Amino acid sequence: MKEKLSAMLDGDVDDATVRTLLIRLKHDPAFRNEWDTYCLLGDALRGYAPPELEGFTERVMARLENEPIIFAPRRIPPPIETPAAPPDAPSRRRYILQSAAASAMGILAVIGVVATLSGSKGTASPSPALITATAIAPVRHTPAIMPNNYMFAHQTMSGGFMPAAIHYVRGLSDPTEE
Amino acid sequence: MVNIRHITTATAKTWVSVGLCLLCQSSSATLAMDKTGELSPEGSTPQTIQTELAVANPMAWFDRITIASRQLNYVGVFSYQTGWRTETSRIVHRFANGEEKEHLEILDGSPREIIREGDNMRCVLPAQRTIIVGKMGIRNSFPGYLPQNHAELTANYRIHLEGVGRIAGLDAQKLVLEPRDELRYGHMLWVELQSGLLLKSQVIDANGKVIEQFAFSDVRIGGEINDELLTPSVKTSDDWHTVDVSGDHTARIENQWALSEPLPGFTRLATTQHRTGWPLQLVYSDGLAAISIFIEPAEAGINARGYFAGGGAVNVFERILNGYRITALGEAPASLVQRAAESIKELK
Numbered sequence: 179m180k181e182k183l184s185a186m187l188d189g190d191v192d193d194a195t196v197r198t199l200l201i202r203l204k205h206d207p208a209f210r211n212e213w214d215t216y217c218l219l220g221d222a223l224r225g226y227a228p229p230e231l232e233g234f235t236e237r238v239m240a241r242l243e244n245e246p247i248i249f250a251p252r253r254i255p256p257p258i259e260t261p262a263a264p265p266d267a268p269s270r271r272r273y274i275l276q277s278a279a280a281s282a283m284g285i286l287a288v289i290g291v292v293a294t295l296s297g298s299k300g301t302a303s304p305s306p307a308l309i310t311a312t313a314i315a316p317v318r319h320t321p322a323i324m325p326n327n328y329m330f331a332h333q334t335m336s337g338g339f340m341p342a343a344i345h346y347v348r349g350l351s352d353p354t355e356e
Numbered sequence: 357m358v359n360i361r362h363i364t365t366a367t368a369k370t371w372v373s374v375g376l377c378l379l380c381q382s383s384s385a386t387l388a389m390d391k392t393g394e395l396s397p398e399g400s401t402p403q404t405i406q407t408e409l410a411v412a413n414p415m416a417w418f419d420r421i422t423i424a425s426r427q428l429n430y431v432g433v434f435s436y437q438t439g440w441r442t443e444t445s446r447i448v449h450r451f452a453n454g455e456e457k458e459h460l461e462i463l464d465g466s467p468r469e470i471i472r473e474g475d476n477m478r479c480v481l482p483a484q485r486t487i488i489v490g491k492m493g494i495r496n497s498f499p500g501y502l503p504q505n506h507a508e509l510t511a512n513y514r515i516h517l518e519g520v521g522r523i524a525g526l527d528a529q530k531l532v533l534e535p536r537d538e539l540r541y542g543h544m545l546w547v548e549l550q551s552g553l554l555l556k557s558q559v560i561d562a563n564g565k566v567i568e569q570f571a572f573s574d575v576r577i578g579g580e581i582n583d584e585l586l587t588p589s590v591k592t593s594d595d596w597h598t599v600d601v602s603g604d605h606t607a608r609i610e611n612q613w614a615l616s617e618p619l620p621g622f623t624r625l626a627t628t629q630h631r632t633g634w635p636l637q638l639v640y641s642d643g644l645a646a647i648s649i650f651i652e653p654a655e656a657g658i659n660a661r662g663y664f665a666g667g668g669a670v671n672v673f674e675r676i677l678n679g680y681r682i683t684a685l686g687e688a689p690a691s692l693v694q695r696a697a698e699s700i701k702e703l704k
Contacts, residue, residue, distance in 0.1 A: 197439065201440070327488060327601050328648070328672075328683060329670065329685065330477075330490055330601050331490065331628075331648065332637075332639075332648040332686070
């Protein structure tokens with residue numbers, strides 16, 4: 179399993195394994211500590227060793243507790259026929275975030291895979307240096323309609339073969355239930 | 357990063373095997389449809405329909421699916437599976453006096469339910485003390501818009517029948533929609549032979565992997581549906597938050613937004629202005645998959661959040677453009693959803 183963790187840091191595992199690892203990271207504190215150690219080692223080797231890492235994950239987690247994150251982590255497939263990502267964007271490690279793995283999210287942030295959080299085309303991607311808790315907290319905003327509502331509005335307009343109400347199950351999936 | 361050549365090869369392998377199966381497809385399926393192509397009203401049962409017709413044309417099946425899902429009475433339990441998560445729901449559907457009533461309860465996790473009466477949808481989220489209400493848009497303007505827009509479907513998907521399988525104890529014809537490019541997902545459908553009710557549906561990505569599945573595990577088709585089964589089970593109170601996502605779906609609203617380059621195979625299906633101050637919604641469709649682009653003023657200093665997984669086959673991409681938040685959302689590959697968001701421009 180440790181080998182897989184290391185491979186995940188290198189971006190060398192498939193989606194299914196990433197999911198398995200993220201789930202275990204979420205539920206297994208000891209495993210999470212292993213991950214922290216790997217990250218710390220990597221940071222130290224790259225000269226990013228922060229002055230104070232003690233309790234970092236816990237602090238990040240505390241911040242995340244109150245954040246309204248809707249979605250769960252998932253690796254993004256490579257773009258097809260889309261403009262190339264900025265050269266400094268760590269495109270091989272694009273993840274998207276969901277509340278189901280808020281714990282993993284704090285950890286992932288440490289290794290700088292949050293590019294997609296701020297990464298619309300033309301904006302600067304975050305460097306892979308240490309990212310502070312403040313920087314990784316999702317932007318809190320109050321859009322006119324929240325994602326559930328976007329989904330609902332979309333489903334009223336989209337086609338598909340299933341009976342109407344079944345479409346809405348997509349938007350209503352409970353990310354806290356696994 | 358997944359090698360694109362690898363994807364192409366994997367996809368080709370998947371669909372070659374599908375094509376081989378086509379050669380040995382069964383054409384013994386029968387249609388339970390009258391001569392006008394419509395099921396009779398009042399919650400028809402298969403037994404009421406006399407005409408039998410060998411169906412080798414997949415398009416006829418799509419018509420059957422649409423009609424059956426709207427005009428049959430049925431009660432069933434189905435699972436919704438995406439990634440590693442599975443949720444079970446119960447659906448009750450009644451067609452009487454020309455109007456549909458539907459009650460869907462999600463049985464796992466926090467209780468959530470959807471009630472539909474005709475065009476009116478009501479979604480109850482007790483954990484959030486929220487009710488989302490909306491009106492059915494294009495879907496319900498049958499037969500004006502159907503996923504069975506045949507020309508568009510065949511332009512974007514290779515469609516064929518496979519053999520007859522068994523789902524929830526019922527014989528089901530399998531249909532395959534193979535995407536003609538990697539800008540859309542593949543679909544596999546299993547349709548109950550006698551009634552035309554869709555029993556199982558899978559969405560397949562470019563690697564040939566099932567990324568989303570709906571499947572009945574148990575279903576009763578036909579028969580009476582009493583009011584009790586359609587009664588909401590969650591009690592709400594007046595202090596719950598109500599969100600109305602109804603928009604003006606009927607008028608094609610002139611607007612200042614368009615795609616700078618078209619999404620291949622997709623055409624603009626609708627433009628919806630939600631109530632004042634709410635997002636403009638542009639809907640594009642390839643005959644089956646739809647992508648919505650929501651446009652609304654962004655708060656000052658806001659950052660776009662990039663990719664999100666919307667659940668199952670749905671992907672979401674958000675960006676900020678000249679003070680507007682652009683949110684593209686659809687049952688299409690993430691790359692295409694991003695492309696939609698990045699192609700949108702304000703017309704001067």
